[in-house]
Amino acid sequence: MTLRRPGRIKRFLRRLEPAAYLSPYLAAFSLFFVIPFFYGIMISFFDWNLFFPEQTVYVGFDNYYEILFDAGSIFHRYFWQGLGNTALFVVLSVPLLIAIPLFFAILIDLEPPGYRFFRTLLFLPTILSISAVILIWKWQFYNNGGFLNSLLVKLGFAEIPFLIAQPWAWIAILIVTVWWTMGTNMVIFGAGLKNIDKSLYEAAAIDGATYAQTLRHVTVPLLAPQMFIVALTTMIASFNIYGQPDLLTSGGPQFSTTVLMMRIRGLAFGANADPGVATAMAILMGFIMIVVSVVQARYLRKRGE
Template identity: 30%
Template structure:
């Protein structure tokens, strides 16, 4: 009995040792900054920490009344609602297509994944040139077919869709690889049995692929939602939140408030609000996906 207890303790210690590096990184780079942001949200100070004043809940009261905050929240939700389904849909479709063995599938895997290893800043700069109405390739094609070039990034209605498409193009290859790993983990015997029963390709996808892939789908969807709430790079490079603040997201508003207006306390309050919104959205999505797994089971 003592040997068994000793063995269990050794396993627990080994497990703690393996988990310790991740927990240290999480504590230093996530938990501690979050606590600092919460503390800063109740203070007023500049970049040099001069004239520190306790503001109570003034920043949060201002937050509720701030039209720019609600505009940025709407833009962030707009980005999330349209980018996540498009991103996951394209990633899943590409994963199903490249799952087939062959040289063409291997080439497609490399081509689809290539944008994922590029910097979002570089990708945003390239796409800014491509859609430029004066020197862009897309404008040249439009002119070639008799259409007038459109300044997409300066259009209040087209700027956000352009930002969404760039984000989807950049990230869907990464999600494709994750979903492809999930697809490869499904036993082929399920599909063979379904074929013997006369199931069509759509029925196999609906009754076998989706239920068996649901844990992986849950991860990719939640991860995509978190990433979409944190969108910043392509907005800052391509539009800087314009035109008319139509593409200003919450992270871009935090950056502008902190480093343009030098209001660190209010920027911290916005950051705390963003964390709470992202946390609630992630938990609700995860619970909904888990319920979907139970329903499909």
């Protein structure tokens, strides 16, 4: 028994080696995610007073009830209006952020002259911060002196109120979002296209398939794994939209582009802050995203099968 103990101790210490490597990550993960997550859940059950913590009152599920069901509450209107605007953006942006990058990925996969430069040019906007992106595009959309409206006037057309009227405000946000983020999806689709066996295209050509038929029956079905990743991540990213409407339209006109994340931030850090309600909204938003993501993932997997 005495001779076996050193071996057992060595085996035990060897099993602990992964824990030594993982512990810094787990500590940081707990500090910056797990603890704030549960702390946020706790805050959502209180009428939290930032400036006078002693006046904080436990209200149970009142914040959630007020947000979801109390039609007379301004928080109810904030939540459902913000959620509706967010859902509208998701419905409008996700198809564009799949179709346009896929189009450019297929075009670049044909390797026309200068395709490397073209690919780099399309990907470059993704490395910019949202502040830089808005600075570039806001100047394009201005009514007086903006590049696009100045061009329209010179061509004899009327100015377009991109930032102050609908549907132009949403169109401006969509243009900025697609230009800024499509590079990542294009690269994912491009990687998938490189993995497709070119002999399949040759076989389709021998069978008399047109280029459009080859795309529909060969290329797109074989891109199912990439399509799954792009659709899921794009939906999640679109649901989390904040910077574009906040910096481009400030939520206008008449709050028509005020998305849910803007309401949550305003309630958390604004002049009339209510952290309890803001946290409850954030938790509800997270729950909705999880449900939608699971449903979407199952649907896409079934289609892929």
